[in-house]
Amino acid sequence: MTTQTSLTSLGWQAFFQQQLSLDEWQQCYPVRVLEQHKTLLDVSGEQGAMRLPYTPAVLSQLGAICVGDWLLLNRSDVSMQQPTIIRRLERLSCFQRRAAGSKVGMQLIAANVDTAFIVCSLNDDFNLNRIERYLSIVHESGAEAVVVLSKADLCEQADERQQQVQRLDPMLAVVTVSGLNSDSVQQLTPWCRSGKTVALLGSSGAGKSTLSNQLLGQEVQATGTIREDDSKGRHTTTKRSLLAMPGGAMILDTPGMRELQLADCADGLAQTFADIEQLAQQCRFIDCGHTNEPGCAIQMALKNGTLEERRLHHYAKLQREQQFNSATIAQRRAGEREIGKLHKRIQGERKRQKKLS
Ligand SMILES: Nc1nc2c(ncn2[C@@H]2O[C@H](COP(=O)(O)OP(=O)(O)OP(=O)(O)O)[C@@H](O)[C@H]2O)c(=O)[nH]1
Ligand SMILES: [Zn+2]
Numbered sequence: 001m002t003t004q005t006s007l008t009s010l011g012w013q014a015f016f017q018q019q020l021s022l023d024e025w026q027q028c029y030p031v032r033v034l035e036q037h038k039t040l041l042d043v044s045g046e047q048g049a050m051r052l053p054y055t056p057a058v059l060s061q062l063g064a065i066c067v068g069d070w071l072l073l074n075r076s077d078v079s080m081q082q083p084t085i086i087r088r089l090e091r092l093s094c095f096q097r098r099a100a101g102s103k104v105g106m107q108l109i110a111a112n113v114d115t116a117f118i119v120c121s122l123n124d125d126f127n128l129n130r131i132e133r134y135l136s137i138v139h140e141s142g143a144e145a146v147v148v149l150s151k152a153d154l155c156e157q158a159d160e161r162q163q164q165v166q167r168l169d170p171m172l173a174v175v176t177v178s179g180l181n182s183d184s185v186q187q188l189t190p191w192c193r194s195g196k197t198v199a200l201l202g203s204s205g206a207g208k209s210t211l212s213n214q215l216l217g218q219e220v221q222a223t224g225t226i227r228e229d230d231s232k233g234r235h236t237t238t239k240r241s242l243l244a245m246p247g248g249a250m251i252l253d254t255p256g257m258r259e260l261q262l263a264d265c266a267d268g269l270a271q272t273f274a275d276i277e278q279l280a281q282q283c284r285f286i287d288c289g290h291t292n293e294p295g296c297a298i299q300m301a302l303k304n305g306t307l308e309e310r311r312l313h314h315y316a317k318l319q320r321e322q323q324f325n326s327a328t329i330a331q332r333r334a335g336e337r338e339i340g341k342l343h344k345r346i347q348g349e350r351k352r353q354k355k356l357s
Helices: 003-009 022-027 056-062 128-141 158-168 182-191 208-234 266-272 274-281 297-303 309-356
Strands: 028-036 040-045 048-053 070-074 085-088 094-098 106-111 115-121 144-150 173-176 197-201 240-244 250-253
Touching: 022 028, 040 070, 056 085, 094 128, 115 128, 115 182, 115 208, 128 144, 128 158, 128 197, 128 266, 128 309, 144 158, 144 182, 144 208, 158 173, 182 208, 197 208, 208 250, 266 274, 266 309, 274 297, 274 309, 297 309
Parallel strands: 115 144, 115 197, 144 173, 197 250
Antiparallel strands: 028 040, 028 070, 028 240, 040 048, 070 085, 094 106, 240 250
């Protein structure tokens, strides 16, 4: 296997290659983060797999690192047990969410995902609002969104529901599958070619694990068993891992991707609801509230049936949610900065007092 093939099978692409100078190619080598633990990173590259420490020092030097990231390691350290991380390569896409608990800001979930499969069951789980929520998150991340409508075998209105999803965006890829049928899952292969990274999003029971197992094939299913062990408590942190698919793509399996609140997601929302954004620009008044103003293009679209009332309401709801969450982050950051400044002032004052005494 050549070096290039090996890196490609880990998801290496021209986008990353372009970020390295010739000198760097001689002095460094890239590795991909396949799994993230609390204080360790499992990485893999042309030199094989290894484990790197993920310490506060690394964090402050390189910023947060997450599964899917590409790192440059120092070539001269190959024989050493702990190679130095030179830098993290710029990301092609990035999923993040509001950090839980007292932590300030956003928490990285996964980086460099090419395609996110938004899995939604065609029966009980079928919900356009949920699909719009996930679409906003995926668009914000920079990954390509593909809606995968699962459990087609259990639904008689599969075609009608597929059309409903397609109406959300005529350019969107919408695929109807039965996860239990491997031939049907083959429809996803165009997005699973060698060098690509895919992830599965969707609510519990939507059929993600079933699809993931089909995509991974028999050979890798054993990894799933190990993963189950983990969730029973071998690791306290949530495990996020990238697994290799037989066709050469990588698949990201992380529970953290499954339910995400909107935060810092203004662009993703605007892209998902581009039709409404465009209508709003056609309103007669620049500050139109889209309720009963004359010349309101949105009200007009509702009346003539080109815009669904549900979609407009949901857009407003998601906007409120993202504004609330984003404001909270900004406020918290401002608060943290104030505390930091106060701390510095106190330390400075102490030093001054010492000098005087
Ligand atoms: N009939 C049918 N059943 C399916 C299909 N896909 C999944 N299922 C079943 O639906 C149930 C839930 O599927 P999972 O793959 O575990 O769903 P999940 O999205 O991974 O759920 P979580 O792990 O809770 O997030 C299982 O009993 C599957 O066998 C399908 O296409 N057709
Ligand atoms: Zn208007």
